[in-house]
Amino acid sequence: DVVMTQSPLSLPVTLGQPASISCGSSQSLVHSDGNTYLHWFQQRPGQSPRRLIYKVSNRDSGVPDRFSGSGSGTDFTLKISRVEAEDVGVYYCMQGTHSYTFGQGTKLEIK
């Protein structure tokens, strides 16, 4: 099974400052069809998860452009250019190339 490893697991950030979450996979997430099925989800306190980014870098409609995804192969990053209060929650990376596996989650809080 593919193991997804996120870091850090806890991320205290000052409002208005940038934040970055890393996600690594135990094997390449490049599918035989050429796509990389690495997605990012946000779960605000008490809410259902919400997709933010799909296939590495495609931002969902309604997601602020301060969120961006990048990476390739086995190393991926979610960046928030300027953290706002509504960004508090847990962020998960998830790979869909080799069955489905989530990262452990990164809890973002305001410092």
Added chain:
Amino acid sequence: EEHLVESGGGLVQPGGSLRLSCTASGFTFSNYWMSWVRQAPGKGLERVANMNQDGSEKYYVDSVKGRFTVSRDNAKRSLYLQMNSLRVEDTAVYYCARDPGWGAWDYWGQGTLVTVSS
């Protein structure tokens, strides 16, 4: 507007059974893979089961194989999860989610809580 509503959760004793339902609206249900994803209290997310549009392909996480069965009724726009031989470790919020492909779940229900306890 796309909407998913789960139901059927509750308290059940170890070894018992429960059937979860998810009803969809606002999109053509029969066009999509659908999934069940769970979250144990204070823990992360785990895909439990998913199935394709006509039910001919089904996949399960190893820990529920042989105990859980996913099914769907496209005419009723509904997804189901039959859970048998429930264990304490199955306690979780169970979410229904639409899968446009490769786990890119774009719509989620509000979740239904399953508690397995004596």
